[in-house]
Amino acid sequence: MSTTRNTRRRLRAGAIAAVAAAAALVLAGCGGDAKAGTGPKLALDAALPTTVPAGAKIVVGDPTTQKALELSGQLDKVSSFVQFANLSGGPQTIEAFRAHALDVGSVAEIPSIHATWTGLHVKIVASKFRQDPIKHPIYELGVAPGANVQTLTDLRGKKIAFSPGQAQGALVLKVLKKAGLTKDDVKLIELPSTGDVYTNALAAKQVEVAPIGGVQIKRYLTKYGKDGATTIPHGLRDDAGHLYVQTESLEDAGKAAAIRAYVAAWGVAQDWIDKHPKEWIAGYYVKDQGLSAADGQWLVDNAGRPDISANWSDAITRHQETIDLLAAELGKPVIKAADLYDLRFQSVAADAIKAAGAGR
The missing domain is CATH 3.40.190.10 (Periplasmic binding protein-like II)
Known part of the structure; x- marks a missing residue:
């Protein structure tokens, strides 16, 4: 050889071992319990409850938004029902879902597809893209x-x-x-x-x-x-960002209400990042991530502005194109992209951003 x-x-x-070890440490250390079934049963086509009941808890793997909520002074709005876990991305969130240690994960376009192919039942509850994605x-x-x-x-x-x-x-x-x-x-x-x-x-x-x-x-x-x-440059759209959850979490009325409230806070946090680049560079990129101010500024300049729409039709169409390509190339079954999205959440983040803007 x-x-x-x-x-x-x-x-x-070495890389695979590092991923596995990191995931194990995160799951062991987060101390969260994302098992559903403690609250009233909620049908997947029922209206989302808008009030988070006392005692409802969700475990969220979304460290970037956690920091944005802290820096913007918005963390108190979710701290009573959200426990954050320091993980994100496909491999870690899928592992955490299987261990019933996570309710909400922050990922790109692919993890929801692969989770479904591996037998997990998941739904996308928030979507973010970039304005002018080919340029950024x-x-x-x-x-x-x-x-x-x-x-x-x-x-x-x-x-x-x-x-x-x-x-x-x-x-x-x-x-x-x-x-x-x-x-x-x-x-x-x-x-x-x-x-x-x-x-x-x-x-x-x-x-x-x-x-x-x-x-x-x-x-x-x-x-x-x-x-x-x-x-x-590759000249293609690569800008999809999602929050996704296990379906079983949405079938718990208390957790579903908490997830809805978190999605609203998530949307406001993304808008705050866009409108406060100096604070974001100093508080997140420099202080939290250990980057230089120049690196932080480079990231902000190259990210462009976020696009959080109240209509997911185009996103679902693009997601289906990705599924069809992956299924053909990887020998996997074709699934319906629309089945991956919980449309009850379609306007939650966008509506929250509008409401926050009107209240300023």
């Missing part, structure tokens, strides 16, 4: 030094980092389709897209292309640009 293959396997195994994408395609990839058609024959259960993996498949390529035209290297795994793999030339996002784009170019590292 070649040294390169050994290194790749060590990188993959979440990811760019990182290119390893010397890989000579300048356009999407140059991906043919390249080693590309691939995480099938995460947003980055779906993006890779979408990019290949846009370029007129198939999986057989490239070499997909399965790696989890956590932490610095992708940028390290690029720097070590274990992969030649990988979707990287956030401040990793800036840091990758700063650190390895002198060696020939580059990024190229």
Whole structure:
């Protein structure tokens, strides 16, 4: 076995172990109990209760919004019924759902699909996108030094980092389709897209292309640009962000009311982040995340403005396109995107933002 293959396997195994260990620590340490059934039964087509009853509790994995609520002075509005867990993203939230340790998770487009494929019953209760998403994408395609990839058609024959259960993996498949390529035209290297795994793999030339996002784009170019590292745009929408829940939590009337109240607070928090960039940079990116003020400003400048709509029709259409592509490429059954959305929540966040604006 070649040294390169050994290194790749060590990188993959180490990353997977790190994800598993982090999830175990979070689940063990959050002390939350997200088991449903303590409140009155609520039908999934019944009107959502608008008052959170005393004693209702939900466990929420959404650390970014938690910090926004703290910085904006809004945390007290949910603290009586929300317990925050320091986790987010597909792998961790699915693991927490299975352990009945989580009611609400913050994810991108893919986890709700994979959760359903693995037998979990989940619903999306909030959706956020970006205005002008092509100009302000979440990811760019990182290119390893010397890989000579300048356009999407140059991906043919390249080693590309691939995480099938995460947003980055779906993006890779979408990019290949846009370029007129198939999986057989490239070499997909399965790696989890956590932490610095992708940028390290690029720097070590274990992969030649990988979707990287956030401040990793800036840091990758700063650190390895002198060696020939580059990024190229993919030109696709990659801006979906959701809150999703287990269906069983929505069947508990107390939890459903708490989830509705949290979605409203979540919407106001996203609006606050958009309208208070200086406070967000200082309080979140610098103080909480340990980034420099320059990195924080770069993230704000490249994020664009949020788009939280009271109508999910377009979002569901795009989600169905993603499902159809993944099902075909991964050999999975086609599911209906509309079944993943709980339309009772469709206008909750947008209405809360309007109400908060009117009250200022």
